[in-house]
Amino acid sequence: MEDTLVDYITGKTVPNLGPEESRQMFERILVEQKGYAREDVRVDEPITVVFQGKEYQSTVDLVVFLKDRAVMAVRCVAGSLGSYEREILAGARLLYDYQVPFSVSTNGKDALVREVVTGKKHGEGIDAVPSRQEALDLVGTLESPVFPEEKKEREMIIFRSYNLDKYRDECSD
Numbered sequence: 355m356e357d358t359l360v361d362y363i364t365g366k367t368v369p370n371l372g373p374e375e376s377r378q379m380f381e382r383i384l385v386e387q388k389g390y391a392r393e394d395v396r397v398d399e400p401i402t403v404v405f406q407g408k409e410y411q412s413t414v415d416l417v418v419f420l421k422d423r424a425v426m427a428v429r430c431v432a433g434s435l436g437s438y439e440r441e442i443l444a445g446a447r448l449l450y451d452y453q454v455p456f457s458v459s460t461n462g463k464d465a466l467v468r469e470v471v472t473g474k475k476h477g478e479g480i481d482a483v484p485s486r487q488e489a490l491d492l493v494g495t496l497e498s499p500v501f502p503e504e505k506k507e508r509e510m511i512i513f514r515s516y517n518l519d520k521y522r523d524e525c526s527d
Contacts, residue, residue: 363395363416377415377430379462384418389486394419399427401449403510410514414445417454418489423498424449425489426456427470435459435466441516444509446470447501455496458483471497 357370362381368374381397384390398413416428427449429442438459446454447470456476457468465483467476476482484492501509 361397363392363397373415373430373432373461376432376460376462380428380430380460380465381416383462383480383483384416387480387485388483390418391486394486399449401445401513403448403513404507405510405514410510410517412513412517414442414449417449420486420489420493423452423493424454425493425496426458426484427454428458428460431459431461433461435461435464438516439466439468441513443468443470443473444513444516447509448506448513451500452498453501455492455498456484456489471499 358367359370359374359378360366361368362378362385381395384395385392396417396419398415399417400411401414402409402411404410414427415430417424418426418428427442427446429438429445431438436459439457442457442459446457453470455470457470459466460483463480464478465480466478467482468474469476
């Protein structure tokens with residue numbers, strides 16, 4: 355019998371594999387500590403990148419929205435946060451027709467937060483994750499331009515390269 359749990363945001367039963375417990379911890383933090391509504395958070399947001407002329411489909415673990423605009427893209431991990439920091443930064447640059455302002459890699463207990471447009475470190479630890487109010491205060495001042503076309507191919511390669519483990523885990527059933 356497969357170990358499952360109920361997703362905090364969606365209420366759906368999901369397999370308890372890999373970083374799922376980390377995701378559940380972080381979903382609770384977003385709602386209970388950071389003040390986001392469940393409706394502000396999308397789970398397993400689809401992303402498609404092109405690699406060597408072929409489409410590669412995956413998901414971004416969590417995307418937080420305010421005022422119909424994504425403000426944070428999140429990669430939940432079971433291992434080292436630094437190993438996934440570059441993947442979610444690339445994902446936040448490629449997910450939509452604008453760059454999501456913040457990228458977060460988290461294990462549910464700690465977090466690495468980056469400002470996506472500059473790639474600069476915003477902070478470390480759960481306290482560095484913007485609260486709903488902080489994000490609302492910043493939403494009008496944050497830049498979220500289109501990612502430069504001439505850099506997209508390189509960023510797609512980075513995303514896919516780091517994301518292969520996730521793809522293999524999801525497709526190994």
